[in-house]
Amino acid sequence: MDESTEQLGKQLQERIHQLFGRSLGIREVDAGSCNGCEVEVNALTNAIHDIERFGMHIVASPRHADMLLVTGAVTRNMEMPLIKTYRATPSPKMVVAMGSCAASGGPFLSSYAVVGPVDSLIPVDVYIPGCPPRPQAIIHGIMVALDLLEEANNR
Amino acid sequence: MILKLLRRLLGRRSRTIQYPIEQPIIPAEFMGCPEADMNRCDRCDQCIASCPVSALDFVDEGLQLDLSLCVFCGECARVCPECIVMSDKFELASKSKEGLKVVFTYG
Amino acid sequence: MSFNDGLIRKISSMAERLEHRGELLHVATSRDQFVDLVDIIHKVGGRLVSLHATDERATAESFMMYAILDHDGCLIEVVSPVWDGVPFQSLVPRVHAANWYEREIQDMFGLTPHGHPDPRPLVLYDDWPQDTFPLRKDFDSSIDIPRIPREYKYRHMEGDGVFEIPVGPVHAGVIEPGHFRFSVAGEPIMALEIRLGYVHRGVEKLSETMPYHKGVILAERISGDTSAAHSAAYCQSVEQLFEIKAPERAEYIRTIILELERLYNHLGDISGIALDTAFAVPAADGYVLRERVLELNEWLTGSRLLRSINTIGGVNKDIDRDKSAKLLSHLVDLRLQFERLSSTMMSSVSMLDRVEGTGILSKENARSLGCVGPIARASGVDIDTRRDHPYAAYPDMSFRIPLQKSGDVYARTVVRIDEVRESFAIIEQALDRIPNGSICTEFTGAPIKTTALSLVEASRGELMHWMIGEEEKPFRHKIRDPSFCNWLGLELAVRGDIVPDFPLVNKSFSLSYAGNDL
Ligand code: SF4
Ligand code: SF4
Numbered sequence: 001m002d003e004s005t006e007q008l009g010k011q012l013q014e015r016i017h018q019l020f021g022r023s024l025g026i027r028e029v030d031a032g033s034c035n036g037c038e039v040e041v042n043a044l045t046n047a048i049h050d051i052e053r054f055g056m057h058i059v060a061s062p063r064h065a066d067m068l069l070v071t072g073a074v075t076r077n078m079e080m081p082l083i084k085t086y087r088a089t090p091s092p093k094m095v096v097a098m099g100s101c102a103a104s105g106g107p108f109l110s111s112y113a114v115v116g117p118v119d120s121l122i123p124v125d126v127y128i129p130g131c132p133p134r135p136q137a138i139i140h141g142i143m144v145a146l147d148l149l150e151e152a153n154n155r
Numbered sequence: 156m157i158l159k160l161l162r163r164l165l166g167r168r169s170r171t172i173q174y175p176i177e178q179p180i181i182p183a184e185f186m187g188c189p190e191a192d193m194n195r196c197d198r199c200d201q202c203i204a205s206c207p208v209s210a211l212d213f214v215d216e217g218l219q220l221d222l223s224l225c226v227f228c229g230e231c232a233r234v235c236p237e238c239i240v241m242s243d244k245f246e247l248a249s250k251s252k253e254g255l256k257v258v259f260t261y262g
Numbered sequence: 263m264s265f266n267d268g269l270i271r272k273i274s275s276m277a278e279r280l281e282h283r284g285e286l287l288h289v290a291t292s293r294d295q296f297v298d299l300v301d302i303i304h305k306v307g308g309r310l311v312s313l314h315a316t317d318e319r320a321t322a323e324s325f326m327m328y329a330i331l332d333h334d335g336c337l338i339e340v341v342s343p344v345w346d347g348v349p350f351q352s353l354v355p356r357v358h359a360a361n362w363y364e365r366e367i368q369d370m371f372g373l374t375p376h377g378h379p380d381p382r383p384l385v386l387y388d389d390w391p392q393d394t395f396p397l398r399k400d401f402d403s404s405i406d407i408p409r410i411p412r413e414y415k416y417r418h419m420e421g422d423g424v425f426e427i428p429v430g431p432v433h434a435g436v437i438e439p440g441h442f443r444f445s446v447a448g449e450p451i452m453a454l455e456i457r458l459g460y461v462h463r464g465v466e467k468l469s470e471t472m473p474y475h476k477g478v479i480l481a482e483r484i485s486g487d488t489s490a491a492h493s494a495a496y497c498q499s500v501e502q503l504f505e506i507k508a509p510e511r512a513e514y515i516r517t518i519i520l521e522l523e524r525l526y527n528h529l530g531d532i533s534g535i536a537l538d539t540a541f542a543v544p545a546a547d548g549y550v551l552r553e554r555v556l557e558l559n560e561w562l563t564g565s566r567l568l569r570s571i572n573t574i575g576g577v578n579k580d581i582d583r584d585k586s587a588k589l590l591s592h593l594v595d596l597r598l599q600f601e602r603l604s605s606t607m608m609s610s611v612s613m614l615d616r617v618e619g620t621g622i623l624s625k626e627n628a629r630s631l632g633c634v635g636p637i638a639r640a641s642g643v644d645i646d647t648r649r650d651h652p653y654a655a656y657p658d659m660s661f662r663i664p665l666q667k668s669g670d671v672y673a674r675t676v677v678r679i680d681e682v683r684e685s686f687a688i689i690e691q692a693l694d695r696i697p698n699g700s701i702c703t704e705f706t707g708a709p710i711k712t713t714a715l716s717l718v719e720a721s722r723g724e725l726m727h728w729m730i731g732e733e734e735k736p737f738r739h740k741i742r743d744p745s746f747c748n749w750l751g752l753e754l755a756v757r758g759d760i761v762p763d764f765p766l767v768n769k770s771f772s773l774s775y776a777g778n779d780l
């Protein structure tokens with residue numbers, strides 16, 4: 001590992017530390033996804049991707065969360081649960097819309113059963129394109145939300 | 156039994172990919188952000204017609220791709236391999252919807 | 263397999279029209295005879311594969327109801343008209359497996375089953391207006407649908423010391439939304455009521471608006487971890503409609519990716535079971551193996567979830583010699599690691615203690631609910647579409663179909679472990695024998711007038727796509743995910759278990775919410 005990469009790692013840790021006191025609680029909310037996005041969120045916690053190394057945890061309740069990671073186009077039946085989850089999350093909070101469904105409705109946009117996308121219901125801080133985004137793309141999105149990494153287009 | 160497990164565990168190297176400190180190895184087949192080379196484009200609209208989510212459209216400056224809609228299916232690159240390739244770019248997150256619009260310009 | 267003559271005679275005496283269409287026996291009958299006819303086939307061992315309706319008022323002046331049955335390797339399609347405003351006689355008192363299908367028909371078409379024991383809505387919620395039915399042809403998707411409150415009545419258990427524990431729709435883990443309601447007396451679960459529909463996205467209606475080649479992309483997103491199986495079933499049914507055939511090489515590639523999909527799903531389920539028995543090391547190892555398969559998928563096809571591979575008339579990407587050799591060597595390695603993992607798991611007394619006798623689904627219940635896949639096979643029901651209705655390259659493959667009898671979490675784990683071994687073997691055979699040639703035939707022509715039916719054995723079990731075609735897009739596209747048949751099995755399996763065992767039993771069923779809700 002060379003110096004600059006080591007530095008980047010340190011910066012990440014520091015910033016998370018600064019913002020959330022050592023850890024970032026992420027609550028995943030499935031608001032009508034096809035479960036493809038869930039496959040990749042689950043992959044984040046395996047030993048290969050291991051997001052716990054940054055002090056990020058997938059938490060069990062919105063009450064413990066600093067960030068909501070929302071997947072799915074928001075179905076009519078998940079509109080209320082999503083809004084309730086958002087309200088139950090203590091401020092300051094961030095919302096990351098993961099996958100093309102969450103960002104725009106994706107292939108389900110025109111359906112009678114879909115009321116989303118996510119940003120038509122709750123404020124969204126960062127969008128992660130992908131269907132589903134690969135695990136590193138999710139990590140990148142979370143880092144962008146934390147102002148740790150630049151957006152791709154500005155690179 | 157436990158000893159055996161422990162020995163196996165201790166004998167291992169870390170298998171974690173240290174992204175973002177290291178970049179992951181992206182396989183050649185990977186379908187990341189579509190990229191269009193507009194110098195070869197003759198505006199036949201085939202890519203636009205083939206896209207299942209209407210992520211592509213012509214704007215004044217060139218061909219616009221809306222990454223919030225794109226499902227990275229590679230259909231556009233299949234109908235127009237001359238102009239469009241599925242690149243290996245995956246770091247696409249943005250804080251705004253506008254930031255998700257990519258325009259491939261002429262010339 | 264041939265039809266039993268006595269049964270055929272009986273069926274034809276009740277039928278208005280009888281037609282052999284390839285593997286399928288199509289039987290048209292009157293409304294009055296429909297229930298009796300289905301019941302006769304059911305009584306001699308016919309399994310209900312699907313029950314669904316179509317809105318054919320424009321051409322046939324009525325709705326139509328189709329029952330698909332599988333009797334001893336023969337597929338029978340029974341059809342009869344149903345009229346708007348005239349309740350139809352419910353099948354459920356005689357064929358329990360029809361339960362959710364009829365509730366779905368009621369939600370989607372506004373046709374009411376008469377004599378259904380539980381006619382509550384299934385996917386359309388309490389606040390859905392009672393006079394709006396999305397799968398009718400005159401339904402307008404563009405209008406805003408008002409929310410009109412109506413109450414959903416849960417079943418209540420009475421008794422001393424019986425409490426209800428409602429859970430969901432948003433759960434603690436990273437899983438899909440669904441509502442579970444436990445009635446408990448102390449620790450043991452007396453009853454479980456499952457309510458789904460939270461991720462209903464209106465896929466069947468959307469599919470009616472999607473031209474065929476775009477429909478494949480939608481099919482891949484019905485249930486994300488079943489992308490390959492859903493797209494294969496979709497493509498097969500469109501290929502039937504247009505009477506085209508995928509080249510043999512494509513059939514082999516489809517077989518390989520279908521088995522890769524089974525591999526990563528089964529590995530995930532096996533690891534999940536280890537995790538829920540607090541056996542952390544094999545769980546972590548198992549998830550690493552699963553990740554390895556996902557990486558392999560991406561390397562092979564460009565998509566971790568095996569998307570954009572299947573296309574109408576074949577596949578989009580070839581597996582060349584070089585790739586084939588590399589894939590083989592990866593598989594050898596994975597296999598070794600998997601054997602180590604499974605022996606660690608199955609020799610652990612503390613793990614066996616948790617899984618043996620937990621969450622039992624009896625063979626009778628599995629049969630009467632029409633359960634499919636590893637769930638059915640763990641309860642001793644010997645069904646597997648790959649053998650019973652072979653497709654892709656399965657006719658050329660030799661493989662075993664693992665069976666267990668005990669129907670508990672243990673049996674479901676062992677069945678999956680054995681199936682992982684078979685999957686490795688199938689992929690190796692396919693790579694070994696893959697014929698040369700093209701990987702895709704041209705998609706042209708006009709659709710046939712009859713129905714198309716395609717069955718695929720997904721990792722969760724038999725999956726069905728059924729279609730009536732139009733020139734550009736499907737007129738009606740019925741999708742039946744394996745989970746739709748297995749959810750009610752879970753309700754029965756947890757009875758008598760203690761609440762802390764529920765996550766384990768649930769994991770061992772490994773059901774898709776998205777596939778169920780559509
Ligand atoms: S973005 Fe893609 S993978 Fe994620 S939920 Fe939507 S369809 Fe599924
Ligand atoms: S990019 Fe290709 S398909 Fe699209 S308009 Fe240009 S030439 Fe046609």
Ligand code: SF4
Binds near residue numbers: 227
């Ligand atoms: S990759 Fe697919 S979704 Fe994205 S622009 Fe191309 S055709 Fe459209």
